[in-house]
Amino acid sequence: MGQKMELACIIDDDKIYVNLVRKIIEIKKLSENLLIFKNGLEALEYFKIILTNMTEEKLPDIIFLDLNMPVMDGWEFLGEFIKIKNNFDKKITLYVVSSSIDPRDLERAKSFNLVTDYLIKPIELKKFEQMFDRVA
Amino acid sequence: MLNDLQLNNILEDFDIAYWKINLLTKEITWSEHFEALVGTPPSDESLFEYFMNNVLHKDYRYDYRVAFENLTSGSEDLNQEIRLKLSSDKYRWFECRNLKSKDSNNTETAVLLFVNIHQSKRDQYTIEENFFYYRETAEMTTTGGWYIDVSTHSIYWDDVTKKILDCPKDFNPDYEKRLQFYAPEHQEQANSIFEKCEKYGIPFKTELKMVTLYGREFWVQTTGKPVYNEEQQIVGIRGVLQNIDDNKSNELNLQNSLDIIAAQNSRLFNFAHVVSHNLRSHSSNLSLVVQLLNEAKNPQDKIDLIDNVEDISENLDIAITRLNDMVAHQNLLKKERSIVPFKQSLDIVISSASSLINRESAKIIAEFKALKEISYIPEYLESILLNLITNAIRYKQPGRVPVIFIQTYSVNDQNFMEISDNGIGIDLDQYGDKMFGMYKTFHRNPDAKGIGLFITKNQVETMGGSISVTSTVNIGTTFKIKF
Numbered sequence: 001m002g003q004k005m006e007l008a009c010i011i012d013d014d015k016i017y018v019n020l021v022r023k024i025i026e027i028k029k030l031s032e033n034l035l036i037f038k039n040g041l042e043a044l045e046y047f048k049i050i051l052t053n054m055t056e057e058k059l060p061d062i063i064f065l066d067l068n069m070p071v072m073d074g075w076e077f078l079g080e081f082i083k084i085k086n087n088f089d090k091k092i093t094l095y096v097v098s099s100s101i102d103p104r105d106l107e108r109a110k111s112f113n114l115v116t117d118y119l120i121k122p123i124e125l126k127k128f129e130q131m132f133d134r135v136a
Numbered sequence: 137m138l139n140d141l142q143l144n145n146i147l148e149d150f151d152i153a154y155w156k157i158n159l160l161t162k163e164i165t166w167s168e169h170f171e172a173l174v175g176t177p178p179s180d181e182s183l184f185e186y187f188m189n190n191v192l193h194k195d196y197r198y199d200y201r202v203a204f205e206n207l208t209s210g211s212e213d214l215n216q217e218i219r220l221k222l223s224s225d226k227y228r229w230f231e232c233r234n235l236k237s238k239d240s241n242n243t244e245t246a247v248l249l250f251v252n253i254h255q256s257k258r259d260q261y262t263i264e265e266n267f268f269y270y271r272e273t274a275e276m277t278t279t280g281g282w283y284i285d286v287s288t289h290s291i292y293w294d295d296v297t298k299k300i301l302d303c304p305k306d307f308n309p310d311y312e313k314r315l316q317f318y319a320p321e322h323q324e325q326a327n328s329i330f331e332k333c334e335k336y337g338i339p340f341k342t343e344l345k346m347v348t349l350y351g352r353e354f355w356v357q358t359t360g361k362p363v364y365n366e367e368q369q370i371v372g373i374r375g376v377l378q379n380i381d382d383n384k385s386n387e388l389n390l391q392n393s394l395d396i397i398a399a400q401n402s403r404l405f406n407f408a409h410v411v412s413h414n415l416r417s418h419s420s421n422l423s424l425v426v427q428l429l430n431e432a433k434n435p436q437d438k439i440d441l442i443d444n445v446e447d448i449s450e451n452l453d454i455a456i457t458r459l460n461d462m463v464a465h466q467n468l469l470k471k472e473r474s475i476v477p478f479k480q481s482l483d484i485v486i487s488s489a490s491s492l493i494n495r496e497s498a499k500i501i502a503e504f505k506a507l508k509e510i511s512y513i514p515e516y517l518e519s520i521l522l523n524l525i526t527n528a529i530r531y532k533q534p535g536r537v538p539v540i541f542i543q544t545y546s547v548n549d550q551n552f553m554e555i556s557d558n559g560i561g562i563d564l565d566q567y568g569d570k571m572f573g574m575y576k577t578f579h580r581n582p583d584a585k586g587i588g589l590f591i592t593k594n595q596v597e598t599m600g601g602s603i604s605v606t607s608t609v610n611i612g613t614t615f616k617i618k619f
Contacts, residue, residue, distance in 0.1 A: 014417060016447050020424040023441075027431060068413060099417035102409045122420030125427050 005132055009035040009060035011043045011077065012097070013069045017121070021064070024125060030132040035060055039069040040077030051087055059090045062131065067098040067105060074098070078112050085114060095119055095131065144168065147249075154235075155248040159208055170250060175223035193219035193227055200232075207234055207246060214248065217257075229257040278379040283363075284311075285372050286334050300356070300379050302348035319345035319353050330360070333373050337362040343380065355384035392600075399597055411459055418452040462591070476514045478504040478544055478553075485521045489529075498529045498538040507544035507551055510619055516595045521555075523588040524615055528557035533610065556614040562607045572603070 008031040012018050018036055025031050037043035050058055067074035074096060085092070096109045099121045109118040119127070144167065147154060153170030157163070164183045171177075177186045184204075188197055196218045206212040215233040222228055235247035274280065280297025284290075291309040298307055301317060309317075318326040322344045329340040339361040346356050360375035425444050432438045482502055486493060493500070510517070525540055532538040541556045572593040596603045596617055607613040 014421070016421050016444055016451065017417070017424070020421060020428060020444065023428055024424075027428070099413045099420055100409065101412060101416070121417065122423040122427075125431065 004029060005031040005061050007031065007033045007035065007058070007060045008132070009037070009043070009063045011037045011040060011063065011069070011074070012066035013038050014066070021128075024128055028125070028129055028132075030128065031061075040065075040072030040074060040080070044072065044077060044080050047081065047084060051084055059088055060092060061090075063092060063094040064097045065094060067096060067100060067109075075108070078115070082112065082114060093131075093134075097121060097123065151252045153250045155250075157208060157246040157248065159210065159244055159246055162208060173222055173250075174220060191220050193221065195219070207248075217253065220250070228252060228254045230254075279376050280378075281374075281376050283372055283374045284330070284334075287371055297377060300348075300377065301346070302350050302352065307349070317346055317348075319347055321345070330373065333360050333362055334370060337364075337370055340375075343384065346377075354379060354381035356380060396597070396600070403594060407462070414455045414459065415452070418448050418455060421448050473511050473513055475509050476512050476517050477509040478502070478507070478517075478542075481514060481517045481521055482542065484518050485525060489522060489526055492526060492529055496529050496532060496538055498532075498540060500525065500540045500542065503541070503543045507546050507553075510544075510551055512599060512619070516599060520592050520595055520617070523592045524555045527588055528555070528559055528613070531557075531559045531562075531613075533558060533560050533612075551619040553617045553619070554614055555617075556612060558612040561609040561611055561613050562605075563609055564605065564607050 008025065010018055010021055022034060022036075025034055035046070037046065065074050065077060072080075081094075092114075093116050094114050095117055096115050097119045098105065101120060106118050109115050147167070148169045153173055154167045155170065156165045156167075166177075166183065174187075174191045177183055188201065192200060196216065200216060200218060203212070203214045203216055207214040213234055213236065215231075217229060217231050219227045220230050229252070231249075231251045231253045233249055233251075235249055274294075274296045278296065278300055280300050281294040282297050283292040285292070289311040291311055291314060293301075293303070293307075293309055295305060298305060303309075315323045315327060325342075326344055329338075329342060332338045333340055339359070341357070341359040343355060343357050345353055347353050356377045357380045358375060358377035360373045362370045363372040363374050365371045422445065425441050425448070429438060429441050432441060479502070482500075486500060492498075521542075528540045529538045536558060539558045542553065543556075544551070544553045546552065572589045593603050596619075599619070601617060601619045603615060603617050605613060605615050
């Protein structure tokens with residue numbers, strides 16, 4: 001294992017899932033800090049604030065984005081995030097993580113350049129470790 | 137002058153046989169050609185009686201005898217169409233008439249000519265027969281014929297065309313008003329195809345909606361072809377038109393059924409993915425918990441994880457209940473339509489949502505005068521009203537008393553219901569296409585489950601209708617249901 005990641009980010013409305021991932025990160029000591037947003041809009045507002053304040057140290061190294069969420073779903077978030085992403089110097093790795101096995105969703109997610117991969121829940125613990133390892 | 141022999145030859149060439157009749161003695165002589173046609177008569181019998189009994193078809197015997205007597209008594213000319221049995225035993229048509237003598241003094245001899253008209257008679261029958269088939273076919277398929285004289289701008293319609301267009305038989309179509317027989321939306325098209333045919337000779341075959349004299353709309357298939365004169369100028373357009381309303385409405389019904397099936401199919405697909413997604417999200421959490429349990433070092437961690445299992449099972453239960461609700465809505469389909477007064481459904485809905493309505497002091501104004509009732513599944517109508525009314529109240533503009541205006545009406549036999557509110561509205565540019573999808577919520581409202589409008593749309597469509605929405609942010613939203 002290389003050096004520990006600074007900041008990871010989860011955008012997901014499933015509280016249980018978020019809790020479990022938080023536990024995994026704690027137990028495996030995958031990241032120093034963790035950002036959690038209940039939906040796309042909350043996350044987007046956070047990124048917009050960072051953009052205006054230019055405080056890049058608060059940018060996550062990795063984002064786990066759910067698709068089905070109220071208020072602003074994962075697709076809309078991607079559509080908005082793509083517009084502001086290039087203003088950040090930092091490299092951000094983004095994974096779409098969903099329970100949907102609909103091939104149309106997979107196809108659509110892969111059409112976004114900023115999506116590193118489409119992961120179907122549940123994710124195995126080893127896979128988590130690999131992802132963090134690769135980024136860090 | 138021609139002699140008898142020459143005359144004979146000429147007559148034979150034209151297949152014309154004749155009798156010579158001595159008017160004084162009533163004696164008859166047959167020309168050689170006549171004998172050749174009908175055969176040699178026996179010598180012991182009167183030629184006339186032999187002719188009457190053996191050569192002339194029995195249907196003409198009475199009339200012929202009278203006419204012959206009139207001729208020989210010098211009072212009348214003879215001119216009849218008769219059938220003669222030839223030596224081949226076959227009957228053939230002949231025209232029989234006397235040769236009119238220019239010499240009025242020649243009263244001693246009469247000449248009766250027998251002209252073979254079998255071919256033209258047969259042609260005439262063929263024409264009559266063809267006409268019969270044409271007329272019967274036209275009647276049976278309701279196909280009418282028409283002609284437009286482009287130089288005089290006059291229109292000719294046959295009887296079937298007039299019948300198709302509900303016009304009396306003595307109706308004279310007016311060229312200037314010809315377009316009034318086409319449905320408004322097809323007038324331009326009709327005008328254009330006629331114009332192209334008249335100017336450039338382009339034939340057409342097309343399906344159009346026409347309007348009868350009494351304003352009834354129906355579908356026709358019409359064809360038209362240019363008619364040229366000898367100078368190759370277009371002088372008219374000729375064509376037929378066929379009433380295909382039954383076919384067309386069957387076709388449209390079929391298309392409609394296909395659309396409904398396609399829509400249902402897509403909803404089923406959507407539903408299948410929702411089911412899969414909802415169940416999978418819990419099962420995947422469960423699987424995460426199991427993985428963590430295996431990794432957990434101390435008992436306290438394990439106990440914490442067990443708590444999660446409890447939550448997951450609870451959520452799974454809720455998800456399954458919701459899916460059951462959705463299926464239950466579909467099952468309502470088995471119920472039958474009945475005549476439902478709107479007021480009655482609204483009263484039921486208002487009483488079941490009374491706590492929400494009273495809490496928000498919502499005002500509901502209903503206008504059902506233009507359309508009081510509808511043939512519908514009562515539970516559907518109530519569910520649609522309940523969903524739209526509670527939605528309108530939930531998404532009210534803060535500080536504003538929610539007002540909901542419900543209106544029913546009918547336009548061109550089509551029934552509508554509109555439900556308008558003064559709520560916060562929806563940005564349709566952003567959310568329009570997702571409005572009626574499953575699990576879509578547009579406001580930061582913790583109550584939003586994102587399922588109501590999906591069900592409403594489902595119900596409206598299952599009943600063969602459609603639902604649309606218009607909205608202005610901060611002003612309000614109007615849902616329009618076409619039943």
